[in-house]
Amino acid sequence: MREPIIEARQVEKFYGQPGGNRIQVIAPLDMSVYPGEIVALLGPSGSGKSTLLRMLTGLATPTGGQVLWHNKPLHGPCENVSIVFQSFALFPWLTVLENVEAPLKARGIDAVKRRKRSLKMLDTVGLDGFESAYPKELSGGMKQRVGFARALVVQPEVLFMDEPFSALDVLTAENLRSELLELWEDKKIDTQSVFIVTHNIEEAILLADRIVVLGKNPARIRTDFRVELPRPRDRKSPAFTILVDYVYKVLTKPDAGSDFQLAPTTTTPILTRERPKYQMLPHARPGGIAGFLEILSDHGGHADIYHLADDLMFEIDDMLPTVEAAVLLGYLTLFEGDSEITSEGQAFVEADILARKDLFRAAALERASLIKQIRRSLETKADRTLPDEFFLDLLEEHFSQEEAKLQIETAINWGRYAELFDYDSKRERFFMPEEVAAPTEENSEENEVGHGL
Ligand code: ADP
Numbered sequence: 519m520r521e522p523i524i525e526a527r528q529v530e531k532f533y534g535q536p537g538g539n540r541i542q543v544i545a546p547l548d549m550s551v552y553p554g555e556i557v558a559l560l561g562p563s564g565s566g567k568s569t570l571l572r573m574l575t576g577l578a579t580p581t582g583g584q585v586l587w588h589n590k591p592l593h594g595p596c597e598n599v600s601i602v603f604q605s606f607a608l609f610p611w612l613t614v615l616e617n618v619e620a621p622l623k624a625r626g627i628d629a630v631k632r633r634k635r636s637l638k639m640l641d642t643v644g645l646d647g648f649e650s651a652y653p654k655e656l657s658g659g660m661k662q663r664v665g666f667a668r669a670l671v672v673q674p675e676v677l678f679m680d681e682p683f684s685a686l687d688v689l690t691a692e693n694l695r696s697e698l699l700e701l702w703e704d705k706k707i708d709t710q711s712v713f714i715v716t717h718n719i720e721e722a723i724l725l726a727d728r729i730v731v732l733g734k735n736p737a738r739i740r741t742d743f744r745v746e747l748p749r750p751r752d753r754k755s756p757a758f759t760i761l762v763d764y765v766y767k768v769l770t771k772p773d774a775g776s777d778f779q780l781a782p783t784t785t786t787p788i789l790t791r792e793r794p795k796y797q798m799l800p801h802a803r804p805g806g807i808a809g810f811l812e813i814l815s816d817h818g819g820h821a822d823i824y825h826l827a828d829d830l831m832f833e834i835d836d837m838l839p840t841v842e843a844a845v846l847l848g849y850l851t852l853f854e855g856d857s858e859i860t861s862e863g864q865a866f867v868e869a870d871i872l873a874r875k876d877l878f879r880a881a882a883l884e885r886a887s888l889i890k891q892i893r894r895s896l897e898t899k900a901d902r903t904l905p906d907e908f909f910l911d912l913l914e915e916h917f918s919q920e921e922a923k924l925q926i927e928t929a930i931n932w933g934r935y936a937e938l939f940d941y942d943s944k945r946e947r948f949f950m951p952e953e954v955a956a957p958t959e960e961n962s963e964e965n966e967v968g969h970g971l
């Protein structure tokens with residue numbers, strides 16, 4: 519058995535909130551990085567990928583657990599690593615060459631050596647001729663090449679990358695990915711392993727020898743497996759699309775339990791686990807959910823979500839919340855990556871505007887805990903109003919401050935659409951005006967009788 523370079527043992531991260539609450543962003547997890555592999559850490563935005571990367575490199579201290587490098591606990595930033603950032607993070611006042619030389623200078627390498635090494639590295643990444651240019655004169659793709667050169671010039675044992683292609687246009691990103699793979703395969707870069715953070719499924723499958731998928735709130739490892747596809751990998755090949763579907767399934771499964779998705783034979787599982795937590799409203803708008811269901815209904819009521827996203831030219835990551843919301847409301851079932859509209863979903867699609875609101879109201883009250891909680895709380899107040907802080911405090915027990923705010927925002931959208939409650943943004947209060955007071959489950963029959971009279 520190979521020795522890991524990095525070993526995270528039960529690492530966990532809490533962030534403190536201004537109110538004094540502590541939110542668990544990463545639940546205790548184990549993870550190792552071995553020599554000779556490209557590992558992709560895949561997860562939705564806000565899941566804690568950057569936080570985990572920072573802990574593995576020693577830039578952040580875990581709240582619990584330990585990070586070991588070659589079996590020794592890490593104290594402070596690790597010296598054998600470089601990080602490539604999405605934002606490039608170049609020094610604007612330095613030339614391309616000076617940017618690449620900077621980390622060597624910081625490590626006390628003499629001027630002649632560092633110039634020689636930097637020039638060679640610029641050559642390797644295709645920046646020959648751009649030595650004296652300044653970052654602002656370069657395109658995004660060229661800037662990221664400088665980012666790579668600067669990271670690689672110190673010959674890091676592990677090269678870390680945090681969404682390095684996310685700020686680039688599609689073609690530039692594709693090109694840079696293949697060039698990076700070529701350098702890695704041809705052993706032109708002097709690094710033992712590559713650790714790449716991404717939210718892009720295809721990117722992970724194109725690049726990685728191993729993929730670790732993170733769930734959210736808090737982050738746990740949903741699956742960790744080896745990709746056994748030969749390189750170069752073809753996005754259009756059946757084996758590739760099967761793998762995309764599999765990862766997509768893992769990402770969309772709300773609370774993956776022990777009944778875990780069967781992995782395709784082109785993978786080797788490493789470990790799997792995930793436990794459910796407080797229900798989280800997906801950040802989707804009712805109008806978006808309706809539009810999605812209409813399209814699905816036009817497709818005969820079922821479709822492979824991944825291919826549907828592709829057809830609609832949606833980033834799968836952007837469509838995820840809408841799909842999750844439809845599932846939460848009982849309008850959609852997901853099975854083996856295929857989505858199927860339910861009879862409730864079909865009824866919703868066929869209903870007119872007012873009837874849709876009625877259906878949405880009933881579904882949200884029955885299935886969306888936060889919506890139900892807000893409505894019930896307002897009903898207990900004589901004046902039918904409560905400050906948003908009341909709910910923010912509750913939510914911050916479970917989510918980060920940022921996420922709690924997003925939960926409130928989504929709840930306002932849903933509540934308004936369903937005419938269950940409204941929100942006064944000036945006073946930062948939820949309220950339930952008499953005219954929008956909809957029948958509740960308990961008294962709906964009486965109300966209906968009342969209407970009939
Ligand atoms: P990702 O990289 O997957 O998008 P991050 O690791 O950046 O996720 O963030 C994970 C969660 O932790 C988010 O909810 C974010 O708001 C929160 N978070 C990140 N950094 C801090 C911080 N310094 N203080 C408080 N919360 C933070």
Ligand code: MG
Pocket residue numbers: 567568569680
């Ligand atoms: Mg990040």
